[in-house]
Amino acid sequence: MIWFQFFSHILLVMALGWYLATNLQWYSYKIERVVLHHTNYIWHAIYFLIPLFAYYFTGIYYWIYFYFAYLPSLWLWYRKLDKKLVVTGRIKRFFALLLALTLFQDILCMAKESCEVFGVILPLAFAVAGSTMIEKVLFHGFKLQAKRRLESMPDLIVVGVTASYGKTSIKNFIAQIVGHEKRIYATPRSVNTLGGVMKDINESLPKDCEVYVVEMGARGPGDIAEITHFVQPHFAVVGVVGPQHIEYFKTLERIRDTKMEILQSDRLEHAWVHTSAHVKPNDKVTIFGDEIENVHADLDGVDFDLALENRRIHVHIPILGAFNAINVTAALHVANALGISYEKGARYAESLKPIEHRLERIDAGGKIILDDSFNGNIDGMLSSFDLASRYDGRKVLITPGLVESDEKMNEKIAKKANEIFDLVIVTGRLNRAVFEKVVDKEKLHILDDKVKMQSTLAELTRPGDLILFANDAPNFI
Numbered sequence: 079m080i081w082f083q084f085f086s087h088i089l090l091v092m093a094l095g096w097y098l099a100t101n102l103q104w105y106s107y108k109i110e111r112v113v114l115h116h117t118n119y120i121w122h123a124i125y126f127l128i129p130l131f132a133y134y135f136t137g138i139y140y141w142i143y144f145y146f147a148y149l150p151s152l153w154l155w156y157r158k159l160d161k162k163l164v165v166t167g168r169i170k171r172f173f174a175l176l177l178a179l180t181l182f183q184d185i186l187c188m189a190k191e192s193c194e195v196f197g198v199i200l201p202l203a204f205a206v207a208g209s210t211m212i213e214k215v216l217f218h219g220f221k222l223q224a225k226r227r228l229e230s231m232p233d234l235i236v237v238g239v240t241a242s243y244g245k246t247s248i249k250n251f252i253a254q255i256v257g258h259e260k261r262i263y264a265t266p267r268s269v270n271t272l273g274g275v276m277k278d279i280n281e282s283l284p285k286d287c288e289v290y291v292v293e294m295g296a297r298g299p300g301d302i303a304e305i306t307h308f309v310q311p312h313f314a315v316v317g318v319v320g321p322q323h324i325e326y327f328k329t330l331e332r333i334r335d336t337k338m339e340i341l342q343s344d345r346l347e348h349a350w351v352h353t354s355a356h357v358k359p360n361d362k363v364t365i366f367g368d369e370i371e372n373v374h375a376d377l378d379g380v381d382f383d384l385a386l387e388n389r390r391i392h393v394h395i396p397i398l399g400a401f402n403a404i405n406v407t408a409a410l411h412v413a414n415a416l417g418i419s420y421e422k423g424a425r426y427a428e429s430l431k432p433i434e435h436r437l438e439r440i441d442a443g444g445k446i447i448l449d450d451s452f453n454g455n456i457d458g459m460l461s462s463f464d465l466a467s468r469y470d471g472r473k474v475l476i477t478p479g480l481v482e483s484d485e486k487m488n489e490k491i492a493k494k495a496n497e498i499f500d501l502v503i504v505t506g507r508l509n510r511a512v513f514e515k516v517v518d519k520e521k522l523h524i525l526d527d528k529v530k531m532q533s534t535l536a537e538l539t540r541p542g543d544l545i546l547f548a549n550d551a552p553n554f555i
Contacts, residue, residue: 084184086141087196090133091180092173093152095202097125099172100156100163102206106271106297107168107213109206117481117508125152133198160528168213175212176205217273221308224276227283228309234287236309237412238340240294240302241317241352242333243455244405245270247433248317249293251409255426256416262289268452270295272304289416296336298327303339313415314340314349315408318401321483322455350411352404370407375400375461376468377439377446384410386420393424398437398448401461406430435550437462444541451550456480456487459548460494467498469544475499476531477548479509492516499546501538505531 098112105111116122129148133140156162163169179201187196228234239249246268253264265278270293283290294305319334327333334355341349341363351357353367373382379396382403395406406427413423432438435452446469450462459480466473475495479488488509495502496517503523504513510524525534539545 080188082141083196084188086144087184087198088177088180089149090129090144091176091198091201093149094126094130094198095173095176095205096156096163097152098202098206099169100159103163103169104161107210111297121155125155130198134195158527158529168209171212172205172209175208176201179204179208217276220273220276220280224279225308227279231283231285231287235289235313235416236311237289237291238294238306238309238311238314238343239291239317239408240296240315240337240340242320242322242337243453243458244317244401245293245295246452247402247405247436248315248408249291250433251406251427251430252291252315252412254430255409255413255423256289256418258426259418260288260416261286262291263287264291265293268295269293270305271301272308275305275309294340299332299336300339302336303342306340306342310345311340311343312345312347313412314343314346315412316340316349316351316355317408318352318404318457319355320455320457321487348415350408352408364411366407366411367404370403373400373403375403375465377465380406384420384424391420391424393427395427395430397430397432398439398465399450399458399461400464401458402437437465445539446544448544448546451547454481454549456483456491459491462546462548463494463498466544466546472501472540472543473499474501474503474539474543474545475548476503476505476525476535476545478504478506478550479512481508481549485512488512489516496521503534503538505550 101112101116102109105115129144132143136143183201184196237252239245239252241248249264253262256262261284263282263284265275266282269275269278275292290309292305292309292311294302296302316337319330319337321330321333327336334357337355338351338357346362349363350366351363353365357363357365359365369385371383371385373380375398377398379394379398380400380403381392381394384391384393384407393403393406393410395402397406410420410423410427414420418426435449437453438449440447440449448462448466450458453459453462459477466475477495479491489512492513493516495513500521501523502513502517502521503525504510505525505528507526513522514524523534523538525531535545
């Protein structure tokens with residue numbers, strides 16, 4: 079019996095560790111975010127707290143529940159996740175440490191014959207703490223390596239980009255426009271943390287690169303400053319500032335102040351800050367946005383005028399969404415500072431390629447699909463709604479609503495959706511109550527399990543429909 083308990087206990091600790099590691103990875107390995115900002119606390123109860131406390135209070139009968147209820151339910155839960163645990167080097171080190179600590183504790187208990195039950199809390203707690211310390215040491219080494227690599231490229235021009243909305247698009251538009259004339263490299267996908275930037279520098283930054291565009295994200299004050307002090311950008315862009323991640327920052331002023339940390343670079347030559355930040359210009363800071371005029375957006379792209387200091391130019395981009403006039407304008411300002419005139423930059427902008435999952439048009443099966451699943455802010459979502467409203471046929475919306483936002487903003491989204499769309503499919507439970515309160519019942523369809531998405535669309539949509547995927551929160555949210 080002791081050997082059964084020994085091996086079963088190890089399996090229990092590793093199962094709880096699997097759940098814990100999955101959640102930590104979702105929330106950037108911040109235990110306080112897992113505890114304080116999780117959107118599905120019932121999972122914590124079912125897959126962590128109940129099995130943990132039941133282990134200490136139900137005795138030998140616990141293993142019946144563990145093998146026939148807990149493990150199968152944990153496996154089914156994990157299979158349904160659309161954002162599963164990625165087994166990185168950090169995760170491997172965490173589980174190696176957790177297994178070693180568990181074995182050490184259990185063997186010690188068996189040798190002393192002094193344990194009524196093998197402990198679970200201590201190996202988990204020490205594994206989290208020990209893993210954090212190990213990663214800090216490794217992080218410091220990666221940071222030194224990345225710093226040396228940057229120092230070995232003294233002629234490299236660094237462009238920093240941040241915003242509440244659109245920073246990935248601005249980064250990619252700069253890379254595409256400037257890339258016509260210079261060897262340019264931009265941080266991939268949505269890599270925008272210090273750790274991600276360092277990893278990118280160490281592994282991917284080309285030695286012959288002339289311009290490096292760095293996206294900078296933040297979940298709290300100091301995050302942008304941390305990246306800025308490391309890469310020291312020569313040029314900086316602060317795009318639209320709004321209430322994205324308001325639950326972390328609490329106030330719009332704190333969001334704005336955090337974005338403005340990008341101006342702390344010791345070698346900053348110039349920065350362009352969108353008018354939404356409400357800051358004053360100076361010799362190094364230009365406020366942009368008001369020069370954009372006559373914006374027209376449809377399903378073929380966006381046209382707008384730029385009223386420059388001594389001339390006016392017309393810009394056409396084959397990118398969907400009126401808000402992209404702001405993002406492309408920021409890219410044109412940077413390109414001009416790097417020696418590419420506005421006129422030439424506008425010509426290059428005519429061949430811009432859409433950013434994946436950001437109002438990307440897909441024609442399939444006689445349907446027009448607008449994939450805006452990576453756009454989770456209110457301005458961008460309302461802009462995509464406006465674009466969809468220009469379509470004459472039947473319009474279908476698929477959305478979880480706004481994540482990391484408040485009920486008032488989701489009510490605004492739901493009301494607009496009710497006005498424009500013939501069918502509103504709400505994914506997940508996060509904003510379900512808001513949409514049920516606002517959207518007409520005959521239009522509303524609730525999809526709790528995204529595994530059924532394909533069959534639901536086959537059943538509810540038909541050729542000729544325009545289908546807008548607006549935001550796509552993973553099902554842990």
